[in-house]
Amino acid sequence: MNSNTLRLPLPDDFHIHLRQDAGLAGYAQDAASQFGRVLVMPNILPPVTDPQQLMEYQRQIEAAAPGLQALMTFKLNAKYSSHDLVALKAAGAVAGKYYPAGVTTNSQDGIGDFESVLPVVAEMERLGLVLCLHGEEPGAFCLDREKEFLKHVHALVAKFPRLKIVLEHLSTRDAVEAVQALPATVSATITVHHLLFTLDDLIGDGLMPHHFCKPLLKRPEDRDALRMAAFSGNPKFFLGTDSAPHLRGKKECPCGAAGVYSAPVAIPLLVQIFEEANALDKLADYVAGFGADFYGIPRTSRELVLERSEWFVPMEVHGVVPLAAGKTLGWTIKV
Numbered sequence: 330m331n332s333n334t335l336r337l338p339l340p341d342d343f344h345i346h347l348r349q350d351a352g353l354a355g356y357a358q359d360a361a362s363q364f365g366r367v368l369v370m371p372n373i374l375p376p377v378t379d380p381q382q383l384m385e386y387q388r389q390i391e392a393a394a395p396g397l398q399a400l401m402t403f404k405l406n407a408k409y410s411s412h413d414l415v416a417l418k419a420a421g422a423v424a425g426k427y428y429p430a431g432v433t434t435n436s437q438d439g440i441g442d443f444e445s446v447l448p449v450v451a452e453m454e455r456l457g458l459v460l461c462l463h464g465e466e467p468g469a470f471c472l473d474r475e476k477e478f479l480k481h482v483h484a485l486v487a488k489f490p491r492l493k494i495v496l497e498h499l500s501t502r503d504a505v506e507a508v509q510a511l512p513a514t515v516s517a518t519i520t521v522h523h524l525l526f527t528l529d530d531l532i533g534d535g536l537m538p539h540h541f542c543k544p545l546l547k548r549p550e551d552r553d554a555l556r557m558a559a560f561s562g563n564p565k566f567f568l569g570t571d572s573a574p575h576l577r578g579k580k581e582c583p584c585g586a587a588g589v590y591s592a593p594v595a596i597p598l599l600v601q602i603f604e605e606a607n608a609l610d611k612l613a614d615y616v617a618g619f620g621a622d623f624y625g626i627p628r629t630s631r632e633l634v635l636e637r638s639e640w641f642v643p644m645e646v647h648g649v650v651p652l653a654a655g656k657t658l659g660w661t662i663k664v
């Protein structure tokens with residue numbers, strides 16, 4: 330590599346929202362500009378809960394963005410039988426996603442009583458399905474929701490020692506420390522925006538609706554802990570962007586939706602973040618190694634090449650304001 334070219338294994342995104350209907354094709358193509366494989370979250374309407382629907386959604390995504398491989402999830406609820414889970418796995422599901430009730434987009438039908446899903450989780454452990462957790466405690470104060478949820482992770486690990494658990498989109502030092510201390514069956518994703526921002530970037534000056542996400546951005550020391558985890562080379566921490574497109578009008582309104590659209594810019598931004606921290610040597614495993622290892626899928630043999638040249642991020646993509654809109658980045662993906 331010369332210092333003006335960066336060759337990376339083609340990244341995997343282990344947490345993405347691609348929506349459905351009219352938006353899907355554009356969002357999937359944006360993802361394909363950065364990633365070879367994406368773990369697609371199931372919180373569309375209606376949510377992904379049955380095998381036919383899961384296969385059809387996967388087909389739509391891969392047809393819209395040739396070259397992009399969609400790894401599929403289903404939305405966890407207490408109603409699945411063992412037979413249902415076997416059928417979902419046979420249809421290609423790699424993980425089930427746990428949403429507590431009401432904490433994020435389309436989670437009104439999420440889980441209120443944690444205990445109620447434990448029989449389903451036991452079956453997921455038996456079948457080798459990964460449990461992805463949106464780790465926020467619904468009733469808690471908004472800045473404490475992640476910390477308050479950690480007790481459930483400890484309880485799950487104690488009860489299901491072979492269950493693979495991913496605590497999604499970490500936002501606090503407490504969560505980083507918990508994941509570090511828990512066994513190797515527990516790993517975590519970290520988004521680009523949680524590496525970049527603190528609560529100041531949302532409300533410290535003017536209100537910045539396009540930085541509004543769940544879990545909320547936190548304190549500088551939380552961001553520092555997330556960065557240290559991402560730069561550490563600890564295989565428990567890997568990329569899941571939680572890229573979540575909402576049309577501009579859904580963000581710039583009296584009750585704006587939570588979500589940051591990072592898919593179009595994720596990798597050039599991460600290169601910049603890791604380079605500034607002198608951690609570029611840790612980037613390949615973070616974006617294209619540890620996640621695949623954890624999910625038990627082969628590391629990619631494809632490549633992404635970036636050039637050190639200025640790239641102006643558009644103010645809007647498919648009607649959505651992307652992360653870093655209007656900014657000039659120092660790296661460009663070579664097509």
Ligand SMILES: [Zn+2]
Pocket residue numbers: 344346370571573
């Ligand atoms: Zn998400």
